[in-house]
Amino acid sequence: MSSGGTKRKLQDSIVPSKGKIRKKIHEDPSYAFLETIHEKKLEFDSEKRCCVTLSQINCYCCLVCGKYFQGRQENTPAFLHSVNDNHHVFINFNSLRVYLLPDDVEVEDGGRIQIISRIRNAIRPHFNKEEITSFPEQCLDLNNEEYTNGFVGLNNNASGNDAFNVILLLLSHVMPVRNFLLLGNTDHEDELIKRLAIITRKLWSTKLFKPYVSSEELLAYISVAEKNVLDQVHDPRQLFMWLVNTLANRSPRLKKILSSSCQGTVQITSTPVASVVDKKGNFVEFRSKMEEQKEVIHSYWCLTLDLPPYPLFKDNRNANDLPQIAIEYLLSKFNGAREQEVTQGLRKYRLIKVPQYLILHFNRFDKNASQPIKSRNQTLVEFSHSLELQNSTYTLIANVVHNAVKSAAVEDDEKSTWKIQLLNPNNKQWIELDGISRKLKESELLFLQETYIQVWRKDST
Structure with missing residues (x-):
């Protein structure tokens, strides 16, 4: 020079x-x-x-x-x-x-x-304990465009994987996990955790150059190190389960944090059913074999709620046509009294422990259907922003919603797209993130979309 x-x-x-x-x-x-x-x-x-x-x-x-x-x-x-x-x-x-x-x-x-x-x-955002207590904050990028840290979009252009991006945003709002990724020393952690920490820090940075970030670097690593995960899995619930299980397996520190904040336990009671026939061999009734009843306790990261059978409608249906059901009824699946018919007989579920962050999945897709997206269950789920469960009060903080895009050929299945709505705890406003697009969302209108995953935070007592 x-x-x-x-x-x-x-x-x-x-x-x-x-x-x-x-x-x-x-x-x-x-x-x-x-x-x-x-x-x-x-x-x-x-x-x-x-x-x-x-x-x-x-x-x-x-x-x-x-x-x-x-x-x-x-x-x-x-x-x-x-x-x-x-x-x-x-x-x-x-x-x-x-x-x-x-x-x-x-x-x-x-x-x-x-x-x-x-x-x-x-390149490598850094934080201290004092500053993150005031998050989220109103920030300015290099072009003086306002954004709220923690509520910035993820660029989908490079990867096209909006299903994974909504899970990254969801996990970044589970505060114990977020705080570990923002403040913890990850130098000796697995490469996946290092890259997850970097993107989480960028999502919560108050000094972004642009009002959005890209998940390209993390996704590039996963596509090589974890072959077939991104190519074959496009369901946010499956991606969430893969990610939390992988993090828990690779980091004892993260396993402890995830288990204490997101993991609950449920008791499953299974009762075999036998057919009763008369002397001529004619069917009389089904009878529960109580002597063979079994009880097991399982841990869970996510509770799956079953929507009622979905009636057929015309293609031009709107929200007023769609059936609706209350979230409280769906959760009664886990009250220990309601029986469900399964292949092996009858099954009952009873919640033993509910976690600090309760993650709910609304089962809309039949994996065995020839066109699972077109034939999905579009029932709307009615919910308020407060939920009583197991003598605890929960507040909704994240809502992942599904949208279907019609294919060019009528005979082809539709394509799923995903976005997430997040609650700003400081002003109680909801922000919807769809790729790099951000907009405020009326809280009363959240249920009018196809809710797929929700995160509920237990209120402190």
Whole structure:
């Protein structure tokens, strides 16, 4: 890099190294190179991979154009980019150190240069206990566009996986899990947990460059490390179950947090049924075999509620035509008295323990149907924003809703799309997130959509 015309004072100290590189350290906080950094071109959500070699090793970002390059030694992609394109400011994604190339000058700013501090925070947001107690907050991005941290959209363009994105948002509003991912040291955790922590921190960042983030980096890792999960599973409930079970299996700390906040227990009573026939072999009745009755206790992350059989309607049906049912009736499945017919006989469910965060799943799809989306159960579920269960009061904080998009060919099944509605606890407003789109939602109208998953938080006593 030519020093001609440069206004800053160069105050270099040569640091001997074991290798072949000698580092020059700049400590003057007023650098002319700052003017070449283009924050609005920077985006740190995609996978950290060199755009030339496709390697993820020793990857840097050019802070002038936003492209990713490998290395900084002579003839590396980053070095050549600095020479050929006259772009000189780079940051290392692992160390977050900033360098001037091709001179290999390390900038030691000591946190004094605001633009570098903002960039470091954008790559790897950090928080303390005091600041998260006031979350969510009204924030401004680089274009002075307002957003509420924790209530930002997830860009679906790269992955197309809105089902997984709504689960990421849902889990980021389970406060014990969120707080661990925001404050906990995940350096020695599994790679999945590291990447989940990064995206959760970005969702709750008060210093976003844009009013949305992308889940591309996390999804790229899952698509390679957990083959077939994203390709074959498009149901938010299945993705939720896979994610919480995987997190619990890979991190003892997260397992403890998830178990204490999201896991309950249910008693299942199964009674076999036998056919009674007369002397001529004619069927008389079914009779319960009480002597063979069995009781087991199971843990659950999510309670599945069964909707009543759905009547057929015309294609132009609207919300006034659709059958409705109260959530309290659906929950009576778990009162220990209501019997359900199953293949093996009769079954009853009784809640033993309800967790701090109660997650409900409304079963709308018949997996065995030839067109499960077209034939789904569209019954509307009536609910208020407060729920009494097991002598506890719950408040609704998240509502995942389903929408069907018609296919081009009439004979083909429809396509599912997913969005999530989240409660802002500070002003009691509901915010609907659909991709990167955000809008306020009237609380009284939430039930008029196809509710699929809900999160209820137990009120403190």
